[in-house]
Amino acid sequence: MREGTSGFWVEQKDGKISIGYEDFGVSEFGGGDFEKTYYLDKENSEKFVSELQKQYQGSLEEMIEAAFGRGFSDPKFWSFCKERNITYTSSTWSG
Numbered sequence: 001m002r003e004g005t006s007g008f009w010v011e012q013k014d015g016k017i018s019i020g021y022e023d024f025g026v027s028e029f030g031g032g033d034f035e036k037t038y039y040l041d042k043e044n045s046e047k048f049v050s051e052l053q054k055q056y057q058g059s060l061e062e063m064i065e066a067a068f069g070r071g072f073s074d075p076k077f078w079s080f081c082k083e084r085n086i087t088y089t090s091s092t093w094s095g
């Protein structure tokens with residue numbers, strides 16, 4: 001269960017996109033914190049933005065919030081990418 005969230009953050013650099021969030025006080029981690037980051041390479045970043053623009057308007061951050069929520073829904077992101085053949089890598093941290 002996600003107790004609290006910092007909301008998500010987005011970074012664009014060299015045509016690549018990173019999307020991440022940190023949750024605080026996660027019961028599955030004994031009340032610890034959890035961080036998840038998704039990485040899209042240049043090709044998949046272009047596809048991701050193009051697909052978002054078909055349904056949403058605004059900055060990249062605004063479109064991501066509209067699509068996946070301010071607290072960032074992993075299942076919505078996974079489904080969105082799977083349905084559109086967008087690939088990504090991810091990393092997690094807990095402490």
